[in-house]
Amino acid sequence: MSHALKQVFNKDKTFRPKRKFEPGTQRFELHKKAQASLNAGLDLKVAVQLPPGEEQNDWVAVHVVDFFNRINLIYGTISDYCTEQSCPVMSGGPRYEYRWQDEHKYRKPTALSAPQYMNLLMDWIEVQINNEDIFPTNVGTPFPRNFLPVVKKILSRLFRVFVHVYIHHFDRITQMGSEAHVNTCYKHFYYFVKEFNLIDTKELEPLKEMTAQMCH
Numbered sequence: 001m002s003h004a005l006k007q008v009f010n011k012d013k014t015f016r017p018k019r020k021f022e023p024g025t026q027r028f029e030l031h032k033k034a035q036a037s038l039n040a041g042l043d044l045k046v047a048v049q050l051p052p053g054e055e056q057n058d059w060v061a062v063h064v065v066d067f068f069n070r071i072n073l074i075y076g077t078i079s080d081y082c083t084e085q086s087c088p089v090m091s092g093g094p095r096y097e098y099r100w101q102d103e104h105k106y107r108k109p110t111a112l113s114a115p116q117y118m119n120l121l122m123d124w125i126e127v128q129i130n131n132e133d134i135f136p137t138n139v140g141t142p143f144p145r146n147f148l149p150v151v152k153k154i155l156s157r158l159f160r161v162f163v164h165v166y167i168h169h170f171d172r173i174t175q176m177g178s179e180a181h182v183n184t185c186y187k188h189f190y191y192f193v194k195e196f197n198l199i200d201t202k203e204l205e206p207l208k209e210m211t212a213q214m215c216h
């Protein structure tokens, strides 16, 4: 792919429309509630806890969509620096290499470049969260039986974006002055997955030391 073409390709992928909660729906109210506790400066560890009287799946759904939007934007800010040349392998340092697998083209785990992997990852999550059968828009529509397994997979994959960004592109994050912003998003994400036990400890390993310093 030519350089110019790749830029356009990247741009399209970076500025994908955010999944929004429709005003007036109960899920929108829940989204606002989650936002409000954050804006109130509540401790992130407390802010992720299920508010009394709310359904856990609703609370989880709102957060998954929110994290997708935020992490997608974070990757967008460095995606021009994450290229076939800079990152020919989707990795988190020399010890961790991620392979992509899906139900379409890559039925066997396949080593891909980081930008290719990220595009597939974001596309895949977008399809999941826009699927009414998995993420019903209206509170009251029951969640499917496979809701939590799908959520766990989404969050594990989103965690890999943090791993790659922190280990390979943190200099860029610092240059842009968005370190604090990324760290806050990471902490929020980490406390959330811990609160509801949504990611295997093994998956969290690449950032274990950093997490121990950041989240007490």
Ligand SMILES: [Zn+2]
Pocket (backbone or CB within 6 Å): 081, 082, 083, 086, 087, 114, 115, 164, 168, 169
């Ligand atoms: Zn990269």
